[in-house]
Amino acid sequence: MGTDSNIILQVAGQGTGGVIVQGTGTNNNAVAGYYGELISSVISSGSPVVFTSGTRKDLTSVSLTAGDWDVYGNIYCSGTTVQQLAVWIAASSAATVDVSLQCSVIGLATASIMGLPAPFFRASLAATTTIYISGLISGTGTLNASGGIYARRAR
Helix, strand or coil: CCCCCCCCCCCCCCCCCCCCCCCCCCCCCCCCCCCCCEEEEEECCCCCEEECCCEEEEEEEEEECCEEEEEEEEEEEECCEEEEEEEEEECCCCCCCCHHHCEEEECCCCCCEEEEECCCEEEEECCCEEEEEEEEEEEECCEEEEEEEEEEECC
16 A cells, blocks of 8 residues: 555557457546536637627636646637638737747738637646637728637546
């Protein structure tokens, strides 16, 4: 037994064999803190967030506990015209991120609706952290945005 409080259990197959882990046999959710846990925040099109043209803004966020998370999401927007949409996920509110971390469409002056997925974001966290899905929308009229952010505990 011993007195160690943190003991890693390692299970390995023999040779090139692996380990089979059985998943759930029903439509329930993974328990908080366990592999497969899903945390999400969704903004419905019936209650959209209004963006100011050309201004970065958060659509929504999730609070993730320490661990390794795969984070993904999307933004859908509408207006009289939507000329630009950029979307990203970050650990800072309405952060300025490198364009390599964004998904964006620019120059569609005749579009009135547009949607994009956010690039995949890995959050390897030592403490509880808020993760944001943010966007930049340029256009005319009321610029409504809906969509969501989803995080699955990877390990």
